[in-house]
Amino acid sequence: MPDTAPLLLVVDDEPGMLTLVQRFAEAEGFDVITRPGGYALLKELPELNPDAALLDRNMPEVGGLELLKAISEADPGCQVILMTADATVDSAIEAVKLGALDYLSKPLDFNRLREILGGVRYSIARRQRLLAADTELATRFEFCGMVGRSPVMQELFDLIRRLAPHARTSLVTGETGTGKELVARALHKLGPRKDRRFIAFNCSTLVETLAESELFGHVRGAFTGAVEAKAGLFEQADGGTLFLDEIGELPPPVQAKLLRVIEYGEVQRVGATDGRKVDVRVIAATNRRLPEEVAAGRFRQDLYYRLNVVEIQLAALHERRDDIPYLTAAFVQEFAARFQKRVNALSPGAERLLHNAPWTGNIRELRNVIERACILSDGRILSEREVLAALGGGARLAAPSAAAELAPLESNDVMPEPDRGMIEQALQQVGGNRSAAARRLGISRRALYRRLDTFGLR
Amino acid sequence: MTPQSHLQPDNPLLHQLKNHLSIVVGFCDLLLGDLPQDDPKRVDIQEMRKAGQAALDLLPDLSARMR
Numbered sequence: 285m286p287d288t289a290p291l292l293l294v295v296d297d298e299p300g301m302l303t304l305v306q307r308f309a310e311a312e313g314f315d316v317i318t319r320p321g322g323y324a325l326l327k328e329l330p331e332l333n334p335d336a337a338l339l340d341r342n343m344p345e346v347g348g349l350e351l352l353k354a355i356s357e358a359d360p361g362c363q364v365i366l367m368t369a370d371a372t373v374d375s376a377i378e379a380v381k382l383g384a385l386d387y388l389s390k391p392l393d394f395n396r397l398r399e400i401l402g403g404v405r406y407s408i409a410r411r412q413r414l415l416a417a418d419t420e421l422a423t424r425f426e427f428c429g430m431v432g433r434s435p436v437m438q439e440l441f442d443l444i445r446r447l448a449p450h451a452r453t454s455l456v457t458g459e460t461g462t463g464k465e466l467v468a469r470a471l472h473k474l475g476p477r478k479d480r481r482f483i484a485f486n487c488s489t490l491v492e493t494l495a496e497s498e499l500f501g502h503v504r505g506a507f508t509g510a511v512e513a514k515a516g517l518f519e520q521a522d523g524g525t526l527f528l529d530e531i532g533e534l535p536p537p538v539q540a541k542l543l544r545v546i547e548y549g550e551v552q553r554v555g556a557t558d559g560r561k562v563d564v565r566v567i568a569a570t571n572r573r574l575p576e577e578v579a580a581g582r583f584r585q586d587l588y589y590r591l592n593v594v595e596i597q598l599a600a601l602h603e604r605r606d607d608i609p610y611l612t613a614a615f616v617q618e619f620a621a622r623f624q625k626r627v628n629a630l631s632p633g634a635e636r637l638l639h640n641a642p643w644t645g646n647i648r649e650l651r652n653v654i655e656r657a658c659i660l661s662d663g664r665i666l667s668e669r670e671v672l673a674a675l676g677g678g679a680r681l682a683a684p685s686a687a688a689e690l691a692p693l694e695s696n697d698v699m700p701e702p703d704r705g706m707i708e709q710a711l712q713q714v715g716g717n718r719s720a721a722a723r724r725l726g727i728s729r730r731a732l733y734r735r736l737d738t739f740g741l742r
Numbered sequence: 743m744t745p746q747s748h749l750q751p752d753n754p755l756l757h758q759l760k761n762h763l764s765i766v767v768g769f770c771d772l773l774l775g776d777l778p779q780d781d782p783k784r785v786d787i788q789e790m791r792k793a794g795q796a797a798l799d800l801l802p803d804l805s806a807r808m809r
Contacts, residue, residue: 300765307772369760391764394771
């Protein structure tokens with residue numbers, strides 16, 4: 285597969301060296317781009333997205349170490365190797381401290397370079413294989429649009445399979461973003477009504493009077509504006525399934541009517557005197573704790589008992605972190621295809637971030653984060669930089685204590701123009717990383733550089 | 743002091759010389775890697791490489807004398 289050849293950036297102010305390394309690296313199966321270095325390269329860097337870089341240490345304008353810093357800032361996943369004519373122990377230590385993978389002296393030992401490039405290629409291929417394997421597993425553990433290999437999910441799928449043919453009413457509970465509607469659709473799809481309609485209705489979207497006519501319909505002249513008779517959702521879903529999301533938000537009078545429909549299979553349009561028979565499977569869902577709502581008098585106890593004959597509880601994503609790699613793989617594949625991106629792997633740092641995020645918005649949040657990260661990504665490997673940006677801010681990267689310290693600076697309000705003290709403080713808090721400092725201050729990196737110039741801090 | 747530290751940037755000419763010689767030796771290595779074992783040109787290339795390497799080996803001495 286020609287597209288899987290990793291990309292090596294070679295930078296040296298000596299043209300002969302560029303040709304030499306290019307010839308060698310291409311023979312080793314790399315796509316190679318060569319640059320003579322300088323400020324122009326710094327500007328171009330974000331578009332190049334190399335998988336690895338081989339940099340000369342001593343160059344005019346921009347030295348190899350400075351370039352190394354710029355590359356690791358732009359893409360921490362890029363593996364950087366330095367080469368130099370004057371290799372000393374001290375300079376090697378400095379380079380490795382800055383994150384260099386290796387340090388080669390000139391004339392280049394081609395056997396050593398071959399080993400290093402082989403290692404780079406292997407690690408890239410390994411990341412790609414990992415994601416490919418996770419994608420494959422995700423497909424294998426997919427169930428009606430839900431992905432889950434963890435025991436709780438396997439039990440859930442099993443439960444759905446067993447309930448789908450029989451259950452007339454069911455209650456699906458779980459935090460927001462856990463996939464309650466997917467469960468409802470699965471119950472419909474696997475049941476005897478799969479060829480009939482599935483109608484979803486969010487109970488929190490309408491005011492009381494409208495909710496009533498929406499669900500049960502109305503007769504002509506039932507209220508001001510009711511010029512035509514209208515069938516409610518129950519009649520429209522006759523023979524099929526009606527999914528009532530956020531049932532906890534339903535006003536109590538409507539709850540009473542709903543109970544009647546479920547109990548007797550009969551709807552009464554608003555303003556009508558007689559009822560109509562309907563045969564509808566009702567699946568209700570809520571992220572509230574209904575027993576508490578019942579105790580507080582906000583939810584009818586009889587309706588609750590009628591609904592929870594069959595209750596399906598969905599686990600929060602943080603309770604099944606083992607599934608995150610498979611969900612991630614499935615979403616990466618989905619969005620890479622949709623946005624026509626080359627992304628086919630994740631950096632270890634990105635994986636760690638995704639695994640450890642709190643995921644209060646559960647799978648919906650994970651899906652949104654992957655979508656944003658895929659939009660931001662230009663390379664083959666989704667890096668922690670993109671995931672971090674998609675997660676929204678740098679706080680999660682910092683150690684917990686540091687994050688707490690940084691918290692006061694975080695705010696949704698528009699920040700005042702940062703003064704010298706704020707910039708110095710922000711730079712100090714993020715260890716001198718200018719991109720992170722800019723994020724912290726809520727200004728662009730370009731704006732930060734302008735300010736640094738103004739204050740003479742560069 | 744490591745032996746290489748004679749070639750610290752205070753000696754830019756030697757640095758450049760070393761870069762150029764590295765390219766000579768490097769291309770010899772590339773060619774030797776490409777050519778089949780029984781190719782008659784190998785001997786010539788090996789001579790070039792030997793000379794380039796010998797010049798590289800002179801650099802520390804040269805550096806010491808230039809001080």
